Amino acid sequence: NxxxxxxxxxxxxxxxxxxxxxxxxxxxxxxxxxxxxxxxxxxxxxxxxxxxxxxxxxxxxxxxxxxxxxxxxxxxxxxxxxxxxxxxxxxxxxxxxxxxxxxxxxxxxxxxxxxxxxxxxxxxxxxxxxxxxxxxxxxxxxxxxSCTTNCIAPALNAINRLWGVEQALATFIHSSTSAQHLLDHFDPDPRRARAAGLNLIPCPTSASHQIPAVIPTLHGRFDALAIRVPTPHIHLADLTICLRHTPDRADFTAALAEEAANTLQGIMRISNEPLVSIDLKGSKHSCVIDAEHIHFQDNMVKLLIWHANEFAxxxxxxxxxxxxxxxxx
Incomplete structure (x- = not known):
């Protein structure tokens, strides 16, 4: 329908x-x-x-x-x-x-x-x-x-199982949708009333309540927002996590690659290439983790995760x- x-x-x-x-x-x-x-x-x-x-x-x-x-x-x-x-x-x-x-x-x-x-x-x-x-x-x-939930949930669930997640925050760099306006137009949300092709528009995202719904142990530990940007498709999630147990960067990346090759085969992928959004056109994976942008600070880790919000x-x-x-x- x-x-x-x-x-x-x-x-x-x-x-x-x-x-x-x-x-x-x-x-x-x-x-x-x-x-x-x-x-x-x-x-x-x-x-x-x-x-x-x-x-x-x-x-x-x-x-x-x-x-x-x-x-x-x-x-x-x-x-x-x-x-x-x-x-x-x-x-x-x-x-x-x-x-x-x-x-x-x-x-x-x-x-x-x-x-x-x-x-x-x-x-x-x-x-x-x-x-x-x-x-x-x-x-x-x-x-x-939602597509945003599918973007980060597989990786977040694996990280929670392997090292434990104390807290997590996500910002979705989210492509425009047909529900937005080409030019400024009345909308109950004054930000979404603005022209989609001319602005970066902060918006709420359903992932803030959908992630705890599919990963119940993250109730009260996760929140998210989206920034609508003037691109037609492909999302990028900026995910920051406070870990209970802190691996070194190499072990962290290797463990996620192992997950991607086994239990999350076809769903998660680790990319070692310097990708930009258009390179994800036609990607079938729910989440493509940019290996170059896995950053650690004490028990905090930041990841960039790509997602083809229509095709994948x-x-x-x-x-x-x-x-x-x-x-x-």
């Missing part, structure tokens, strides 16, 4: 790299199917999608994949029961509370995955942190948390979809 930045990128992944027992059957969006087809094909951030795309009579065809399109603003009226839909990916950004997302269940879907920080859900799943906590018999409305985040959503599909309903 929803065919914006996340919905379209996820459609690219699900059709280009299909998974066993997973079929993208339908999309609900208020835009026309023809417009959806054009925006799926041509993307200013991710580039041209190398697939044959056509639309006719509310059927979108991507190579050999045929996807039904609906245009219903009220999810409870959608034909999910008739379409035999197992899982709704709720990526409209408008149904981020379990009570509202439950409209999809009332319409006949069996489960809902909200691709954002969400309230009152049955479970918050963050790959590389707590995916083993998923219980299909109990969890009907699930959140994949959608890779994790796809992983959660596959996790759900693999387990018995």
């Amino acid at each position: 929803g065919f914006g930045r996340i919905g379209r990128q996820l459609t690219r992944l699900l059709t280009q790299f299909p998974a066993e027992n997973v079929k993208l059957a339908a999309v609900n969006t208020l835009e026309t199917t023809a417009t959806a087809a054009h925006l799926l094909k041509y993307d200013s951030c991710q580039g041209i999608f190398p697939a044959e795309i056509s639309s006719h009579n509310d059927i979108l065809q991507v190579d050999h994949h045929k996807i039904s399109f609906f245009h219903e603003p009220d999810p409870v009226l959608l034909p999910w029961q008739a379409e035999n839909i197992d899982l709704i990916i709720e990526c409209s950004g408008h149904f981020t509370d379990a009570e509202r997302a439950a409209a999809h269940l009332a319409a006949g879907a069996r489960r809902v995955l909200i691709t954002a920080a969400a309230s009152n859900v049955d479970a918050i799943i963050c790959l590389g942190v707590n995916e083993n906590s998923y219980r299909p018999e109990e969890h009907k409305i699930i959140s994949s948390s 985040y959608c890779c994790r959503i796809k992983d959660i979809i596959e996790l759900i599909a693999q387990q018995q309903y």
Whole structure:
């Protein structure tokens, strides 16, 4: 449900790299199917999608994949029961509370995955942190948390397990989003009312409460803020941690590299290259730690962590979809 930045990128992944027992059957969006087809094909951030795309009579065809399109603003009226839909990916950004997302269940879907920080859900799943906590018999409305949470949670969880975290603070250098304004415009938040392309804009971030939700031992020990910057995608997290036990820099880096090669393979990566943000375009890893910028001061460590907030985040959503599909309903 929803065919914006996340919905379209996820459609690219699900059709280009299909998974066993997973079929993208339908999309609900208020835009026309023809417009959806054009925006799926041509993307200013991710580039041209190398697939044959056509639309006719509310059927979108991507190579050999045929996807039904609906245009219903009220999810409870959608034909999910008739379409035999197992899982709704709720990526409209408008149904981020379990009570509202439950409209999809009332319409006949069996489960809902909200691709954002969400309230009152049955479970918050963050790959590389707590995916083993998923219980299909109990969890009907699930959140994949936010992209910023996915950016730092795997590294922070590993560091907490290996050395203990006394306190941690994060600042996210966060790309602009479509919810911001091209020019100054009324907004309940006076900072977010300002032109996105002309300003650095301090903002709250859902990671401040989502990190303790997925790593409960960090309740009362973590906080965060974001600074919205005039770039279209790729985030950088500045993470500062007070450790209980202090390794030397070489051992710290080696231990994180070991985690990245084993338990966090495909989720975390250590980079020894002098990267800038555009180099992370197409990165599938939730967190890419810049090895050059691991700084120690007594028991404090500072890390810079890159994250492709559209592509890598959608890779994790796809992983959660596959996790759900693999387990018995």
